[in-house]
Amino acid sequence: MLNAPDKRLALQAYEQILELILGGSAKPGELVNERRLADALNMSRTPVRDALLMLEGEGLLLRQGSRGLQVKQMRIEDYMDALQVRLLLEPAVARMAAGKLPAATIAALREQIAEALAQAPGQPADRALVRDIDEGLHGAISDAVENQQLSSIIRTMRRQTQMFDLRAVPERLEDTCREHLEILDAVEAGNGEAAAQAMAAHLSRVRDSIINRLARL
Template identity: 30%
Template structure:
């Protein structure tokens, strides 16, 4: 098993300023990218010694990192406590996405009432960058713009308990949303839906914003189902 460093985060300007991350948190960030890019494939056993060597850390912070990813639902453990990459079925993803859609819809509704003009301009800027750089950004950068768009709306709602709950569900669906965002045939629809969300927010139309976000989240399940079907078809051809 060999690993190379993931792409550097080109969206540092979107990251919140905070305390320096611990070694375990930095390792969790790298492992999250490995999982998103399938350097660690769904269902694959995680060999702690190999990973620790690849990341240049001891197994203690690695195990702490794996526990963080277990909380997020990206890593699971066998009955013998051996870690492996989570591979939730489509029904589980659909159920979680329905909850996330309700949460983000509520956030959009409340953002229409509570967002400052500056926050709305920031959301519009991210939306515009996604459209203008859709064919230029690497997969992780495009995905991070996508997540920044959603996270900024949730923050603009001004509802801290809602933001905390959304982060918990979003962490469980990080890889699913990444897969959905990478489907090139569906990219125009994704960008159009983001525009619809922003236009509703700009008008401060709470009902339209809520519905646009829920519709947008519901298409994630469709995109994942298409991807899995295509993967199964390719596997049968081999």
């Protein structure tokens, strides 16, 4: 079991490698070299190895025998499967979380969303901000129900769908922010049914936007 300093380093490595994957710097199908990553992140190989194991557990890296780990090539079928799981679980979790989010968490989430909405129209979405908003809202809601297994499943499915989402449909930034506000309003008000409906509507619109984008290709 990792001690606290080692765990912090592993989480730092995890966040940085995750950003490489979600940002496209680590390409789908590319083999991950532990030593080169450690050099690039200015870390020892131990926290990098721990971070890679975490990402493998979330399905973003696949083990290729003696060749090591490879960035997963996400197919649209993988995306749709993961989103279907989210549609089954997250509305129910939003219902359970209603009235349970701390006021400070709600205020921080509203501030993030307001920052995103203030971006100049037509400008590319700030990927880090978009990810923070997604992590903040969906993560806080799943954590609020205090079920570690459920939170872990949802987190893994979110990682799978983050490979597409706003990077595939950047014009959805404003819509996503407003949908998040609807979810947050219902959760803050303690209205479980409204929270579940808002979450289901949000995820359905994400799914439909991807389908529409693919239909235009």
